[in-house]
Amino acid sequence: MAIAASFQARTLPRALIGLYRRNGGQWPLIGISLLALSVIVVLLIVIVAVAFQDEIAYGKLGSLTLENFRTLYGDPLFRSAMANTAVFACVTVLTALAFGMPIAWIVERTDLPGRSLVFSLLAATLLVPGFYVAMGWQFLLHPRIGILNKWLVDVLPIETAPINVGAVPVMGIIQGIGLVPLAFIMMAPAFRNMDPALEEGAQVHGMGVIARIRKISLPLLTPSIAAASIYVFAIGFAAFDIPAFLGLGNKTFTLSTFMYVKTQPLDALPDYGVVGSIAFSMMLFALALTWWYLRVIRQGHKYQVISGRNYRPTRLQLGRWKLAAWGYVALLVTLSLLLPLLTLLWASVLPFLMVPSAAAFGAMTTDNYTNIPWKGFWGAIKNSAILIVATPTLASLAGIATSWIVTRSRMRGAWAFDLVSFLPHVIPNLIFAVGALLIGLFVIPAFVPFYGTVLIVLMVYVVTTLPFATRMYNSAFTQVHRELDEAGYVSGLGALLVLWKILRPLMAPTMLYAWLWIALLAYRELTMAALLVSRTNLTMPVYIWSVWDTGNLNQAAAVGLLTFMVFSPLVLAYFIFGRRILPWSD
Amino acid sequence: MGITVQGLYKTYQSGGEGVPALLDVSLEVEDGEFFVLLGPSGSGKTTLLRSVAGLERPEGGSIYFDSTCVFSGDQNLHVRSENRQLGMVFQSYAIWPHLSVYQNVALPLTHGNGKIPRRLVSDRVNEALALVGLQDLGSRSATQLSGGQQQRVALARAMATKTERLLMDEPLSNLDARLREEVRAEVRTLIKGAGVTVLYVTHDQEEAMDLADRIAVMHQGRVLQVGSAEELYQSPADENVANFLGSMNWLGGSIGEDGAIHTSFGTVLASGASGLAPNARVRLGVRPEGIELGDDAGGNSGGGNLFSGEVLSSTFLGDHRAYEIKLADQVLNVRTPVTQLHERSVSIHIPEERVNIFPSDG
Ligand SMILES: Nc1ncnc2c1ncn2[C@@H]1O[C@H](COP(=O)(O)OP(=O)(O)OP(=O)(O)O)[C@@H](O)[C@H]1O
Numbered sequence: 001m002a003i004a005a006s007f008q009a010r011t012l013p014r015a016l017i018g019l020y021r022r023n024g025g026q027w028p029l030i031g032i033s034l035l036a037l038s039v040i041v042v043l044l045i046v047i048v049a050v051a052f053q054d055e056i057a058y059g060k061l062g063s064l065t066l067e068n069f070r071t072l073y074g075d076p077l078f079r080s081a082m083a084n085t086a087v088f089a090c091v092t093v094l095t096a097l098a099f100g101m102p103i104a105w106i107v108e109r110t111d112l113p114g115r116s117l118v119f120s121l122l123a124a125t126l127l128v129p130g131f132y133v134a135m136g137w138q139f140l141l142h143p144r145i146g147i148l149n150k151w152l153v154d155v156l157p158i159e160t161a162p163i164n165v166g167a168v169p170v171m172g173i174i175q176g177i178g179l180v181p182l183a184f185i186m187m188a189p190a191f192r193n194m195d196p197a198l199e200e201g202a203q204v205h206g207m208g209v210i211a212r213i214r215k216i217s218l219p220l221l222t223p224s225i226a227a228a229s230i231y232v233f234a235i236g237f238a239a240f241d242i243p244a245f246l247g248l249g250n251k252t253f254t255l256s257t258f259m260y261v262k263t264q265p266l267d268a269l270p271d272y273g274v275v276g277s278i279a280f281s282m283m284l285f286a287l288a289l290t291w292w293y294l295r296v297i298r299q300g301h302k303y304q305v306i307s308g309r310n311y312r313p314t315r316l317q318l319g320r321w322k323l324a325a326w327g328y329v330a331l332l333v334t335l336s337l338l339l340p341l342l343t344l345l346w347a348s349v350l351p352f353l354m355v356p357s358a359a360a361f362g363a364m365t366t367d368n369y370t371n372i373p374w375k376g377f378w379g380a381i382k383n384s385a386i387l388i389v390a391t392p393t394l395a396s397l398a399g400i401a402t403s404w405i406v407t408r409s410r411m412r413g414a415w416a417f418d419l420v421s422f423l424p425h426v427i428p429n430l431i432f433a434v435g436a437l438l439i440g441l442f443v444i445p446a447f448v449p450f451y452g453t454v455l456i457v458l459m460v461y462v463v464t465t466l467p468f469a470t471r472m473y474n475s476a477f478t479q480v481h482r483e484l485d486e487a488g489y490v491s492g493l494g495a496l497l498v499l500w501k502i503l504r505p506l507m508a509p510t511m512l513y514a515w516l517w518i519a520l521l522a523y524r525e526l527t528m529a530a531l532l533v534s535r536t537n538l539t540m541p542v543y544i545w546s547v548w549d550t551g552n553l554n555q556a557a558a559v560g561l562l563t564f565m566v567f568s569p570l571v572l573a574y575f576i577f578g579r580r581i582l583p584w585s586d
Numbered sequence: 587m588g589i590t591v592q593g594l595y596k597t598y599q600s601g602g603e604g605v606p607a608l609l610d611v612s613l614e615v616e617d618g619e620f621f622v623l624l625g626p627s628g629s630g631k632t633t634l635l636r637s638v639a640g641l642e643r644p645e646g647g648s649i650y651f652d653s654t655c656v657f658s659g660d661q662n663l664h665v666r667s668e669n670r671q672l673g674m675v676f677q678s679y680a681i682w683p684h685l686s687v688y689q690n691v692a693l694p695l696t697h698g699n700g701k702i703p704r705r706l707v708s709d710r711v712n713e714a715l716a717l718v719g720l721q722d723l724g725s726r727s728a729t730q731l732s733g734g735q736q737q738r739v740a741l742a743r744a745m746a747t748k749t750e751r752l753l754m755d756e757p758l759s760n761l762d763a764r765l766r767e768e769v770r771a772e773v774r775t776l777i778k779g780a781g782v783t784v785l786y787v788t789h790d791q792e793e794a795m796d797l798a799d800r801i802a803v804m805h806q807g808r809v810l811q812v813g814s815a816e817e818l819y820q821s822p823a824d825e826n827v828a829n830f831l832g833s834m835n836w837l838g839g840s841i842g843e844d845g846a847i848h849t850s851f852g853t854v855l856a857s858g859a860s861g862l863a864p865n866a867r868v869r870l871g872v873r874p875e876g877i878e879l880g881d882d883a884g885g886n887s888g889g890g891n892l893f894s895g896e897v898l899s900s901t902f903l904g905d906h907r908a909y910e911i912k913l914a915d916q917v918l919n920v921r922t923p924v925t926q927l928h929e930r931s932v933s934i935h936i937p938e939e940r941v942n943i944f945p946s947d948g
Pocket residue numbers: 598599600605606607625626627628629630631632633634789
């Protein structure tokens with residue numbers, strides 16, 4: 001008996017070692033990647049399944065139907081949400097380009113001193129969560145209490161507030177300002193690669209400035225502008241933070257906030273079939289946008305043949321226009337960061353919102369900070385901290401495994417791994433959160449601690465940040481010469497050892513960078529958490545929002561600023577270690 | 587310690603279509619042999635070497651190390667690279683840039699197939715580094731080395747594990763011409779002394795001839811001929827081999843009833859002609875240095891294969907002289923160490939055993 005037991009104890013590890021030897025440690029990698037990717041697929045399937053069924057109940061299938069769509073598209077509120085979304089996303093695009101394009105041109109084509117500072121400023125814009133900015137603007141432009149509105153009423157001969165922060169175009173502008181870094185990133189290469197000789201050629205042939213811009217520069221830039229527009233539009237149409245913070249209060253819905261309220265109706269049980277059909281519609285629309293985007297990108301490549309040869313980067317000398325250029329950048333930073341954040345700070349030390357004045361300074365108080373419901377605060381901080389550490393760690397793991405399969409394994413279906421891992425980049429995060437919600441409610445049995453835990457949030461965070469990881473690791477893997485791994489294999493190291501001993505040290509900068517970037521995404525994420533949290537798995541952004549939602553705006557500002565302080569080491573680390581300032585390259 | 591390759595097939599998929607890289611390749615590398623794969627670019631040498639290394643998986647055929655099967659298409663058997671107990675020097679050297687010279691050599695000994703007890707590692711590494719003359723550079727970062735030094739690190743790393751089979755893919759091609767000869771001499775003494783079986787890829791025929799015990803000439807995914815350098819050079823199996831190993835004069839002719847070969851400039855006797863059917867069209871290949879020239883002593887007199895021709899040009903090239911000689915309607919390139927010929931008209935002797943006969947397609 002004892003002999004048999006010890007015999008087994010010894011053979012089992014040996015059998016495992018044997019298995020590892022034979023497949024060289026590929027299976028752990030394939031397993032990890034498959035696990036993450038199957039979550040993506042399942043989440044999407046669930047949405048489709050729910051959207052096309054009538055009665056949904058736990059563990060039970062209804063019959064196929066289009067009824068959900070009929071109900072949805074017959075709803076006047078939904079149609080107005082669609083109209084709002086269209087306006088919102090278009091204004092977002094226009095605003096993002098209005099700042100992003102000129103600034104990209106300034107950075108790439110002029111001799112503006114201190115150009116590299118522009119990068120850091122844009123990165124800072126990216127790092128501040130959108131809902132902070134939304135809160136700030138609420139304080140500035142609220143139709144009744146907004147500081148700026150009040151001030152304008154004072155100085156202008158008008159009676160009522162001129163700007164309503166909850167109006168769709170205004171929300172679009174605020175969202176657009178937040179997406180300027182993205183527009184910048186997408187436009188900068190176009191300016192960088194445009195051969196000045198092309199314009200000079202036109203100049204020599206007698207064309208004036210306007211004609212040159214219209215006939216030469218714009219057509220050459222068109223593909224890039226179109227691509228950037230579609231990309232920003234795709235983000236804008238599914239954006240949640242800003243429409244939620246600014247629009248929900250006066251019942252102005254976009255698609256995403258409409259879907260959100262459908263999951264938490266005040267009066268009835270949620271109609272998940274309708275929720276599923278909104279999610280499905282948004283998914284289809286996002287896929288259509290992607291297809292269009294890819295087509296535009298491909299057309300853009302046609303022009304690349306023309307540019308790039310013999311080209312010498314000449315920079316326009318700005319001379320006195322330097323000031324104007326910096327002024328424009330300063331305007332952006334003021335609108336996107338300074339003004340809203342300072343307002344937030346101001347609001348957080350006042351019992352109620354006041355226009356700056358001697359009286360206001362006299363009324364300053366720390367009550368908003370000291371009266372924070374600490375239990376909820378620390379609970380939310382704890383959950384957020386778990387997510388901030390676990391999300392990048394798991395996403396990196398899954399990202400490394402997936403990228404390894406895509407770039408290194410030469411497995412037959414590797415392209416499918418690439419495709420599926422990219423889906424969350426194309427399909428709005430919100431959709432995945434809805435999928436998880438539906439799974440939590442209808443697929444996973446209630447006794448499994450999943451719905452209402454940090455786990456469900458973590459799962460969605462990991463799969464939605466996966467594309468960032470795989471894109472960074474794909475390029476990191478391709479930059480390491482393949483023979484470096486192969487030398488390891490021939491020397492007798494298996495796949496995992498090669499990964500650990502050779503690739504890990506070589507990719508260390510990417511690993512750190514990807515980890516930090518995804519940690520920041522997890523820190524600022526409100527959208528998905530909003531759909532998935534209950535009282536038990538509150539994250540910090542949702543906590544801030546809940547305080548905001550109860551009408552305690554000034555305290556929400558205080559909680560927001562405190563949160564920012566708690567997590568500022570992360571932001572600091574990103575600035576110190578994240579050498580490549582901005583994460584997207586194409 | 588031998589390597590046997592049988593009927594290997596490998597096709598790459600590229601843009602939806604198959605690119606055949608190996609077509610029915612068979613080889614037998616003997617124990618302790620320095621075996622060179624020689625062939626023009628794209629002939630499949632690297633593919634073959636990587637298949638032996640286990641880095642590529644062919645579609646069909648088999649590979650044996652001695653009697654151990656490491657790959658078999660029929661049995662769907664593929665021993666992974668890390669389990670094949672090989673040493674390999676890559677074309678790019680594949681020196682791990684995050685490790686020092688010492689660590690590069692040590693890694694296979696601590697974690698790989700050459701695993702030995704930790705306490706022995708440092709002796710073994712130092713021994714290997716001393717062998718390639720890098721004993722003083724162990725602590726240097728591998729990226730701070732010159733091309734030649736990197737090449738030596740790669741060699742030390744491959745040899746330190748004392749594997750019995752060593753694979754090398756154009757290990758000298760990244761070095762400049764002078765260094766290449768120097769390192770080549772080193773490789774020869776180091777490796778031949780170690781008694782390992784070497785499979786070595788190059789497209790440089792001089793390198794191949796210098797190093798090889800035997801050479802396999804590859805062309806478009808096939809092995810055309812295997813033999814010693816001299817066999818390949820003097821008796822190439824076909825025109826591709828002949829052309830690839832140095833230049834060749836090509837002369838047209840046909841076999842006569844008597845077994846001699848009739849050409850436009852006369853009858854040529856050749857040792858290999860007897861087996862061919864009468865009246866068959868043939869092509870004769872003669873190496874430029876296989877032809878003997880003399881001042882014209884009055885045309886055909888005495889002995890076989892003696893012709894007279896006319897000097898078209900003569901070029902002094904240091905250690906030899908190159909002539910273009912008109913022989914009836916054909917032009918011969920001749921290379922001889924003789925001093926300047928004075929006559930325009932010369933006598934030409936083509937020794938019977940220097941004439942290679944190939945069937946002619948046309
Ligand atoms: N990864 C690949 N994908 C597609 N085709 C390939 C790949 N590797 C090699 N080939 C093709 O297979 C054929 C043989 O290539 P191989 O690299 O073995 O040639 P080679 O003899 O080593 O040439 P070289 O002297 O240039 O290194 C070539 O036609 C090549 O284009």
